[in-house]
Amino acid sequence: MPRQRQTLPNFAAFFDLAKSKVLAVQEFTLLGLRAFRNVFGRPRYLADTLIQMDVIGVGSLPIIVLTGFFTGAVLALQTSKTLQTFGEVTLTGQVVALSLVRELGPVLTALMVAGRNASGMASEIGSMLVSEQIDAMRALGTDPSKKLVTPRLVATVSMLPLLTIISDFVGVTGGFMVSFFIIRMDPVQYWTTAYQSLHFEDVFQGMIKPFIFGYIVAMVGCYFGLTTRGGTQGVGRSTTQAVVAASVLILTTDFFITKLLLALLG
């Protein structure tokens, strides 16, 4: 029966693929746990952590400011247009502030940092791996998860919330520019509605997300770097995969966090 002979190997291939995916998730989780545990252990690589904070925090600042500003600006343009049909243009500040603080600020900042730094981590660690620098590190008595992964994790998790605050603020300012210069709204009204609309749960929701997204960016970047296969070509592949995986994970996690927080906080 030729038909059966065809299906069997396909099934086996599918099973192998599923097994390798499950193993990858397991490896990813273990790496994450180890990196987290290292935060409280010794040795601490403080200098490496500071360098990473500079790379991630200071390095991402220009694109965060740019994307934040224009997101807020375009948001003001679009919402004022929609609100106009209801005769509620005065609510522009509120809509811009709420959307930015709750959703767009954290997500867009995380996506930008994923594009810059998850890829950067994957390619840097990946090329260290294929040139045997990771092996050399272990041979010289250093644990790469402590020296390479944990500093990147600490740096991303601490920098992403700060970048998100900056992005939120710049975004609201962008919205203000549009509503003042283009829509010709009263400036005081924009800032008042923007400010008054923000409640504790909005800020809480918007500030919890970057911590989780920071974890995703760092762990995905390091994981794809450390699992690079196949020389220099493999480094390119890991880099792309890291950005894609981090972005998809950020957006899916965002949905579930939002759902959870809405259920908890109302």
Next chain:
Amino acid sequence: MTEARPDQTVLEFEHVYLVLDDKPVLRDVSFRLVRAETKVILGASSSGKSVLLKTALGLFRPDSGRVAVFGRDITGLREEELYPIRQRIGMVFQEGALFDSMTVYGNVAYVFQEDRALPAEEEEERVRRALRFVGLEEAIEKLPSELSGGMRRRVAIARAFVGQPALMLYDSPTAGLDPLTAQSIITLIVKLGDLEDVSGLVVTHRLQDAGVIADYFYDPESEGLLPAHSNGRDYDTKTSVLVLREGQVVFDGARDEMFRARDAYIRRFIG
């Protein structure tokens, strides 16, 4: 650590099997390396030479069999338990594997971290001495990207032995180098073995490297290599050769015996 039993075993593999990505890479590998001995490992590419060296360091764990370093079974040790053992082994990776974000100084001083930290002047003295040994003291502030292939290998050698290991592992130290530079690297390996009495595993695909290591010794007076068996001299270079083929040991013994072997694969290296 100076128990000077002449036949002291430094490294021992016993029936080591290792599978990577469902592929057997080492198959029933057994050999012994004694103090001050240099064993040259020959083998075609992908025969498992690099993996063998990394297994000796505990970077790979055998699926079965046993690896003992300095008389201690490392097969079941956890990574942290391996660190003190690795401190007594110096590994020179293929292409050097220098940390490219650090200067030559940073690379060579890398071992003096954490529990091995030294006072600053002593650290600098040790690093300079190691770099002088490989003839690269003037490159101390350079970055690896500013060095030639041969220089990178020499820095890697300095980095590997600055911690005064009792065992040196060299992964294809002459691969991709021009003959003159390759010769200078081999001279360095012989010099290190003879002056510091360290044992070594030298992976190479060049038979002439094995020849030099087996037939020459380092003469400190002339600062060069001299033939071990001429002018009535009979210097024991304590060299042996191991031939790997697809993860299996097909020859292990003195180099002269290898020339008498009939195996086609071994003859390929000789011919």
